[in-house]
Amino acid sequence: MANPALVFHRISDTVYNLAAVRTGAVRCQLLRSTLVTQGLLDDGLIDRHRPLLVFGAGPAGLNAAVTAAQAGVNVHVLEIGPAPFQTFHRAHWRRVDPFEYDWPLPHHGQGASTGSQASRLFHQQQATGTRLAMRWAALWQQWDLQFNGQAGLGKVDLQLNTDATHFTWQEQSPVTVRGLPTLQARGRWQAGQGPSTRPFGALLSCTGFGNERTFEDPPPGAGKPGLWHGYRGPRFWLDVDGVPADHKQPLVTGEAVVSGGGDGAMQDVQRILTGDFGLALLKRLDKLAGTQGGPATPEAQLYTLLAAEDTARRAFAWQRPGHAPLAALLQWHQTYQAVVAQLMAHWQALPGGLQTLAKGLLRQQWLDGQLRLTWAYPGAVPDHAYGLNRFLCEVLLQLTQTMQPALAARFAALPGHRLTHVQPHAASHTCPPGEACLGTQHDVTLTPSPPGKALQRVAVGLLVVRHGLVRQPLLPPQAPVADQLLPYTLPA
Numbered sequence: 001m002a003n004p005a006l007v008f009h010r011i012s013d014t015v016y017n018l019a020a021v022r023t024g025a026v027r028c029q030l031l032r033s034t035l036v037t038q039g040l041l042d043d044g045l046i047d048r049h050r051p052l053l054v055f056g057a058g059p060a061g062l063n064a065a066v067t068a069a070q071a072g073v074n075v076h077v078l079e080i081g082p083a084p085f086q087t088f089h090r091a092h093w094r095r096v097d098p099f100e101y102d103w104p105l106p107h108h109g110q111g112a113s114t115g116s117q118a119s120r121l122f123h124q125q126q127a128t129g130t131r132l133a134m135r136w137a138a139l140w141q142q143w144d145l146q147f148n149g150q151a152g153l154g155k156v157d158l159q160l161n162t163d164a165t166h167f168t169w170q171e172q173s174p175v176t177v178r179g180l181p182t183l184q185a186r187g188r189w190q191a192g193q194g195p196s197t198r199p200f201g202a203l204l205s206c207t208g209f210g211n212e213r214t215f216e217d218p219p220p221g222a223g224k225p226g227l228w229h230g231y232r233g234p235r236f237w238l239d240v241d242g243v244p245a246d247h248k249q250p251l252v253t254g255e256a257v258v259s260g261g262g263d264g265a266m267q268d269v270q271r272i273l274t275g276d277f278g279l280a281l282l283k284r285l286d287k288l289a290g291t292q293g294g295p296a297t298p299e300a301q302l303y304t305l306l307a308a309e310d311t312a313r314r315a316f317a318w319q320r321p322g323h324a325p326l327a328a329l330l331q332w333h334q335t336y337q338a339v340v341a342q343l344m345a346h347w348q349a350l351p352g353g354l355q356t357l358a359k360g361l362l363r364q365q366w367l368d369g370q371l372r373l374t375w376a377y378p379g380a381v382p383d384h385a386y387g388l389n390r391f392l393c394e395v396l397l398q399l400t401q402t403m404q405p406a407l408a409a410r411f412a413a414l415p416g417h418r419l420t421h422v423q424p425h426a427a428s429h430t431c432p433p434g435e436a437c438l439g440t441q442h443d444v445t446l447t448p449s450p451p452g453k454a455l456q457r458v459a460v461g462l463l464v465v466r467h468g469l470v471r472q473p474l475l476p477p478q479a480p481v482a483d484q485l486l487p488y489t490l491p492a
């Protein structure tokens, strides 16, 4: 039987791609890189005489390198940044948790993975991106000092400040006695030296998922500025985006718009309304719903949510390219809506009812009628996203809708709407392509599809654009974007 991890990530006989995976969490990437590297070892593609070439020194890339080196394979890693784990270094406060988004599975609050579950070296604990990067960098340095190239282990050469796109490669087959193909890669293997060619047993690309799409297509700099006048929203990992974490603190603006139907948009909807997102918000909800230590959501309803998510995820994993399973998505979302409606009825009967819940969860600014949030997304329902984000956004929607009608309108979901026009509110501001417009008011147009009456939002002080990622697969032919299959743990 062919190795499933290799089949799933294979570009050619010697080239494998761990970038461009959709919704791949860190733990999932670690698992994938362990499994693919083990597959390369099992199939004899890499060994003592057939080194491994890795693009990208994120958790996936360095985990693959260490896994291969521990089996005696020499590895060369190319990293574009000045240090490993570049993607995470920037995230000073945003939480990365190995299990949070496995909700509603019971282990979602576990907070830490063990080595046996994903990677021998890079254990993952709930932490901010920066902290994780620092911890992993320390583990890598320790391994580098103590074990790298020692006692029968392979040697990992980490080449920093090197863009893998400046390298070329081609397969030559067969050039070894065992008839296995070999990859010839060409580039500058050392700073200050000219290009040369080196043979490898395999290439594994782990360059991450691409840049966040917080700007209009085509990207700034690619031609005319378009209908957004070069507007660029705050990046997901940005330290300061105008949303205070403390829900008692007001936002700097009374008018906010979030555009996008995926996880990024959903996290920011939660943060804008409550100051929290994901697990932290769920914990607050549990506490407020008054169940002693137990979840706010009874088990039977959790099963219903889990079954709906499982069905939809399978539909996405096995979809035909270009044919999103919209009926499955609709059913997934409607099940969540129905369950949240049941919970609302249940919570309403609790002492204090929904008012207590709203007071404990929502920003005072919203309760005082001083904050309006419009959440627009292009589909009839929000897009493919983690169950926890879907659930919490639906709770917030239904909770705010049951408040006084005047307030309910101050948080509206706007299905079937796209962001079509953004312009500075004051003539003194120009949106310079390539720079953030954070902290400056803009006028925003949201247009329905099919076309109808567009919605205007004037003097928007916080416009968050979460339109997914601009994928940058390095590998020709254009690497397909694989949906996430869920390897929860290493097969024993």
Ligand SMILES: Cc1cc2nc3c(=O)[nH]c(=O)nc-3n(C[C@H](O)[C@H](O)[C@H](O)COP(=O)(O)OP(=O)(O)OC[C@H]3O[C@@H](n4cnc5c(N)ncnc54)[C@H](O)[C@@H]3O)c2cc1C
Pocket (backbone or CB within 6 Å): 018, 019, 024, 025, 026, 027, 029, 055, 056, 057, 058, 059, 060, 061, 078, 079, 080, 081, 084, 085, 086, 087, 088, 095, 096, 097, 098, 162, 163, 164, 165, 206, 207, 208, 209, 212, 236, 237, 264, 469, 474
């Ligand atoms: C907006 C966003 C939010 C996320 N939130 C979460 C979360 O809450 N929890 C979670 O578990 N996961 C989250 N993820 C996913 C998480 O970021 C990824 O699972 C993880 O970073 C993947 O690890 P990786 O090693 O494959 O890629 P990365 O961590 O992205 O590492 C890629 C490495 O390749 C390098 N590189 C890039 N291009 C080149 C090049 N041309 N040449 C050489 N090197 C290059 C980069 O500098 C980087 O060091 C999020 C991802 C995004 C984009």
